[in-house]
Amino acid sequence: MSLGMESRLVPDPRGHGDALQVKGDWLLVEVSDGTHIGRGEASHSGNDALCLERIQALFERYVKGTKPSFESIRRMEQEEYSELSDFVTATAISGINQALYELVALEEGVPVWQLFTPGSARETVPVYVTINRALSDRSIDDYLAVVDGARRQGFTAIKCAPFEAVTMDGNQQVQSRYGCSVLQALADEFGDVSIRVDFHERFSPASFLQLLPELDSYGPYWYEEPCEIGSAYKDIIAHTATPIAAGEAYYTMREHEYLMATGWVNVVMPDVKHVGGLGCLIDICRSASRHLGVEVSLHNPSGAISTLASLHAAAVSPEVTSIEIPFSTQAAEVSYRDYLEGGYMRVPSEPGWGLTLDQTGS
Numbered sequence: 001m002s003l004g005m006e007s008r009l010v011p012d013p014r015g016h017g018d019a020l021q022v023k024g025d026w027l028l029v030e031v032s033d034g035t036h037i038g039r040g041e042a043s044h045s046g047n048d049a050l051c052l053e054r055i056q057a058l059f060e061r062y063v064k065g066t067k068p069s070f071e072s073i074r075r076m077e078q079e080e081y082s083e084l085s086d087f088v089t090a091t092a093i094s095g096i097n098q099a100l101y102e103l104v105a106l107e108e109g110v111p112v113w114q115l116f117t118p119g120s121a122r123e124t125v126p127v128y129v130t131i132n133r134a135l136s137d138r139s140i141d142d143y144l145a146v147v148d149g150a151r152r153q154g155f156t157a158i159k160c161a162p163f164e165a166v167t168m169d170g171n172q173q174v175q176s177r178y179g180c181s182v183l184q185a186l187a188d189e190f191g192d193v194s195i196r197v198d199f200h201e202r203f204s205p206a207s208f209l210q211l212l213p214e215l216d217s218y219g220p221y222w223y224e225e226p227c228e229i230g231s232a233y234k235d236i237i238a239h240t241a242t243p244i245a246a247g248e249a250y251y252t253m254r255e256h257e258y259l260m261a262t263g264w265v266n267v268v269m270p271d272v273k274h275v276g277g278l279g280c281l282i283d284i285c286r287s288a289s290r291h292l293g294v295e296v297s298l299h300n301p302s303g304a305i306s307t308l309a310s311l312h313a314a315a316v317s318p319e320v321t322s323i324e325i326p327f328s329t330q331a332a333e334v335s336y337r338d339y340l341e342g343g344y345m346r347v348p349s350e351p352g353w354g355l356t357l358d359q360t361g362s
Helices: 048-063 070-078 087-108 140-152 177-189 205-217 232-238 253-262 278-290 304-315
Strands: 004-010 026-032 037-041 124-130 157-160 194-198 222-224 244-246 295-298 320-326 344-346
Touching (some): 026 087, 048 087, 124 194, 124 304, 140 157, 157 177, 278 295
Parallel strands (some): 157 194, 194 222
Antiparallel strands (some): 026 037, 124 344
């Protein structure tokens, strides 16, 4: 048996705004047995060209001449693919891994989550929408209009990142004024919306602590990566009741375990595109049960495949409290819209990921 593989870049329809920490299009991977096609996503590695090269090399070396099964994919995660040497390689492995899991599920005629839990799964999983790519001019009116659009679509939780003006070599208190004005406006206008704030590690620990009382007054749901991840997070946690979230760029089980064990965060944020694939993501999620007070929210500002893969992981991982999904001002543009029910996504019962994508992958 010889499997076929194709990989391609699809332009992200929401663009690459300057405020986004990780930019890039959607890199899709398709593995075929001649009858079925399994799909994975390897977007946002930071180097799409190199990631494409790694995908081809890894497929030729480990996958092409095999007959994949659930057991063989799990073995690859522990053996051939266990050394995630760098972020790009980990992302390449993740894309292939997702595609193999869907291929096996399609061959068996079951949803992917059922490969991990033959019985039943959660029926729905809470989601929040990240609005970064839906903004146009990033004015306060723009923020208000986009959040209003999200609320009209039934979403009750959003994430924003209005502190792009903050730099490590500037006066961070002055630079943060616009971001605070955005949060104040959102708090005044949308008291019924849960607001998560992503800082993209822009602050120094001392500057963030200085700003913390004002930030707390806006009543956010969490602070995401306020400064470089490290022991300073424990000091931040000691000065606020607002949870601290981090870990979106961590790509090994060891890193996530360490982050949970240190007590630096309240919420860990693994991403199916970077952690070595679906099985590795589920292992990370389940490991959170060993760390009191740590919850898991799946990082996913990406395409339809990673969204559905995250949903299948959450379906069998009770530790997952939410999934991030990108927001579109046009609900009809979202190909997985049939699974959306306001602030929740329905867990698919159809084979594979449960989604037939059009040729754009959207």
